[in-house]
Amino acid sequence: MPACGGAIIAPLWVITAAHCFLRFKDASSWIVMAGKHDLDNSNESFQQLVGVSKIVSHQGYSMRTKEFDVALLKLREPLQYNQYVRPIEIWMRPLHPPMRCSITGWGSTRENGPRVNLLQEVNVTLMPLDNCTHFYKGRIQPSMLCAGESEGGVDACQGDSGGPLSCYTGERYQLGGLVSWGVGCGRVHKPGVYTKLQDHADWIANAMTRVLSCGKAETPPCRLGSLPATLSDVGGEVRAGGVTEACPYSWPWQVSLQSEGRHYCSGTLINRRWVLAAHHCNAKMGDMVVLGVHDLRFMASQSVPVDEVFEQAQDSSFPPNNDLSLIRLGEPARSGDSVFPVCLPDDDIEVDDSWTCVTTGWGQTKTLEKVSPHSLHQARVSLVNLTACRSIWGEDLIKDTHLCTHPAAAVSCMGDAGAPLVCQKHGLYFLFGVVTWGSRHCDLIKPAVFTSIADVRLWIKDTTEDV
Ligand code: 4AZ
Numbered sequence: 001m002p003a004c005g006g007a008i009i010a011p012l013w014v015i016t017a018a019h020c021f022l023r024f025k026d027a028s029s030w031i032v033m034a035g036k037h038d039l040d041n042s043n044e045s046f047q048q049l050v051g052v053s054k055i056v057s058h059q060g061y062s063m064r065t066k067e068f069d070v071a072l073l074k075l076r077e078p079l080q081y082n083q084y085v086r087p088i089e090i091w092m093r094p095l096h097p098p099m100r101c102s103i104t105g106w107g108s109t110r111e112n113g114p115r116v117n118l119l120q121e122v123n124v125t126l127m128p129l130d131n132c133t134h135f136y137k138g139r140i141q142p143s144m145l146c147a148g149e150s151e152g153g154v155d156a157c158q159g160d161s162g163g164p165l166s167c168y169t170g171e172r173y174q175l176g177g178l179v180s181w182g183v184g185c186g187r188v189h190k191p192g193v194y195t196k197l198q199d200h201a202d203w204i205a206n207a208m209t210r211v212l213s214c215g216k217a218e219t220p221p222c223r224l225g226s227l228p229a230t231l232s233d234v235g236g237e238v239r240a241g242g243v244t245e246a247c248p249y250s251w252p253w254q255v256s257l258q259s260e261g262r263h264y265c266s267g268t269l270i271n272r273r274w275v276l277a278a279h280h281c282n283a284k285m286g287d288m289v290v291l292g293v294h295d296l297r298f299m300a301s302q303s304v305p306v307d308e309v310f311e312q313a314q315d316s317s318f319p320p321n322n323d324l325s326l327i328r329l330g331e332p333a334r335s336g337d338s339v340f341p342v343c344l345p346d347d348d349i350e351v352d353d354s355w356t357c358v359t360t361g362w363g364q365t366k367t368l369e370k371v372s373p374h375s376l377h378q379a380r381v382s383l384v385n386l387t388a389c390r391s392i393w394g395e396d397l398i399k400d401t402h403l404c405t406h407p408a409a410a411v412s413c414m415g416d417a418g419a420p421l422v423c424q425k426h427g428l429y430f431l432f433g434v435v436t437w438g439s440r441h442c443d444l445i446k447p448a449v450f451t452s453i454a455d456v457r458l459w460i461k462d463t464t465e466d467v
Helices: 130-136 198-213 384-393 454-466
Strands: 005-008 013-018 031-034 049-058 072-077 100-105 120-127 143-148 164-168 173-181 191-196 231-235 238-239 243-245 254-259 260-272 275-276 290-291 302-311 323-329 357-360 377-379 402-405 420-425 427-434 448-452
Touching: 005 120, 005 173, 013 198, 049 198, 072 198, 120 130, 130 143, 130 427, 143 173, 173 198, 191 198, 243 402, 254 275, 260 290, 260 420, 260 427, 260 454, 275 454, 323 454, 357 427, 384 402, 402 427, 448 454
Parallel strands: none
Antiparallel strands: 005 013, 013 072, 031 049, 049 072, 100 120, 100 164, 120 143, 143 191, 164 173, 173 191, 231 238, 243 377, 254 260, 254 290, 260 275, 275 323, 290 302, 302 323, 357 377, 357 420, 402 448, 420 427, 427 448
């Protein structure tokens, strides 16, 4: 059943009303139908039905005042634009009554009437807010628009909510507002009330970038060698070359897991609420996730308690196959210069030579350069294919769920468990691995072993969406 209208503003984004999601808050219970005219005809040639991956409702929406009645739907896949599926821009210039705009929707054609199958349209006249405030006894906010006719008769109605109020610039239509509320439908002196979108342009832009943004650091990495880290034998001891101190906050997804003020593992921020870490780190509720930290002896940007830890279903194999846990933060991380999530690779991405990979972590290192164990350090690392990795470690130890790199990245050299392996292409960093076990003795030949992220995308998605 059509629940609400909406408008396409980008291939991945539909804008609609926040009040549409009071009852059904779960993204997976929604579908967006684009390119439709007749809802009864499921074979329309230009229709596109796509799932919703995220609902971003305005945090200021109030059922009482009906302010901030705006929400964004991020689609599971981008819409293909054609003759019947196109985006609309937001009207940013002044909207002067008595300008005329159009409303469209599949809502009721009269108060308490049935919904319709064919898309309806009608022209409405914008009304000065003073008049509207008078009709609605002060319940009109400056971020609302009122439109209708003074004698009533043309209006949006139940089921039209979230749909567009489209206004013509002389060249094209732009989106002035969204159907929000009203008393009844088409009544005299009870115009339709719309969310005035130009007042929410910043919120819209921010919400879209926040959701889409990952894998970029405000402070670009530096002191990172152009060649992968190497190992050499210095007087009988294995030393890593090319491991350097990171520039502060150039890896803003790197977090320190701490218990009683002591760092015990690294983790990786994958979105505002979630950190991915190694299961063998054994993170516990009440431990602290420390974000935006470079030198562990000094203040961090944020510390958030661990709210809950989720692990994958384990089989009994040893070493464990699925050495990952997802940590839900007690409160969302505040993204900023020093705190920012990494991207997760899409299902069909594989690392190959077109990527450059880096591992980062804290702790004791055996390096040629002097690197403080308290400061985050970094090393470019080269990948080792699974066949080569198996031939060194043995067939049984290296599973398809692993990813191997040059030994220089091994735990004992980098000194950190749970540390991320991130790979970069086109300036965006994706998380491909999390340090699991490796050569304990900083072995010259044994590759470092990471748990591969590619195969656990679904688990991450399901866990972080459902809970
Ligand atoms: C509704 O219930 C609704 N006349 C939408 C718009 C208006 C009234 C009710 C405006 O979705």
